[in-house]
Amino acid sequence: MDLARRLFLSQGAKMTVGAAFVPLASVAQAGINDQPPRRGGDPARRYAMLIDLRRCIGCQACTVACHIENQTPLGKFRTIVSQTEVQSLETAEPAQFMLPRLCNHCDNPPCVPVCPVQATWQREDGIVVVDSDRCVGCAYCVQACPYDARFINDRTQTADKCTFCAHRLEAGLLPACVESCVGGARIIGDLNDPESQIARMVEQYRDELMVLQPDKNTRPHVFYLGMDARFVTRPAAEPSLWTVRNGEGEELGYEYAEH
Template sequence: MAEKKKRWAMVIDLRRCVGCNACTVSCKIENNVPEGVFRSWVKEIEKGDYPEVTRFRLPRLCNHCDNAPCLAACPVQATYRTEDGAILIDYDHCIGCKYCMTACPYDARFLNPIRKTAEKCTFCYHRIQEGLLPACVTTCVGGARVFGDINDPESLVAKLVANNPVQVLKPEMNTEPYVFYIGADQNIMGARYDKLEKGEK
């Protein structure tokens, strides 16, 4: 039997996230992300009515989807997928048209205000090529972020997905994301997420 190709994935265990934003800061430093925009961030969501209000933390980043809408939307093929599943952007070819930003259902992309090209999380691809973990994973004080090859059954990522109920953001979009959550409230993962993010009931 042929060995499965490597497929990078991330698991975020919300039971361990303390909302410290170390992931956000380390991402900005590692990737020289300009002020006012983010590749990775932690969304705070409130649900319910006073006095019964519940607060959720939802770390966000590009989902590196198998069925990525941004790939089809790019008119110059500046967005591409690596052999190990990461979705990247060729900044030399990107024309800054924002089509990929509109196509992404997760609002994971932004226009770099300095370079004038689309930008997003890359799983710190420059680091994983060197055998290192993404910056956000190494700085997560609660150990909430786990990264690895999901096609390797011995990897921690594969074991977490196999042995826990996992959720993905907006499953109804059928994008087949490779960022998985453990311990997420189902009401903030699907179609209601957009309303909750905007503060609607």
């Protein structure tokens, strides 16, 4: 029996981690949303990312590497590491919490069915992509994403987002953010390959993994290990001293779109 079927629902925030491993075909047949048929990519694969927060030091190397690799406009990012200050549950003292954020490449992506021209779709390997030649820049998908993972590219005037660096994966390379992570906190791979590092880690830590905003039922495929449960939804936290800023100089702290 494959990994997707062996992982089952647990409780709380972990429930969506289990639900995320429903096979792609089952999701499509269930008619969960009206997204167009999946196309492109290897149907034998299901890419996902596991972020080990125990190893993340908030250095922003992933943010910089992604920015350089994908040539996003100044102040626009496909991935960032939000750094916030919270009260330690153990000591009640101020504590820093780092949360890498990117597109979650959901199995039930709310960004896909809202596109009026089907410019965004999900590949058969699970990666959600955007056709910039087809996109009209209406930003419906930007508003639909509950993870604030999309933006309108100032240069192209089309939707932009993380693609797991699909062009690098297809060349046998790691995504820029994974390759540059000095702590080895980001692990990407094929969940359908039981010998892959991510499949082994999901099996080992499945009772500890969490996803963001599990109540949205998006079936995200970015999993967090070592997550402070307060950060599954919007926490009571303050941006830290060192934060990422957009082109207008505004801090990009821990914020999710309200949907």
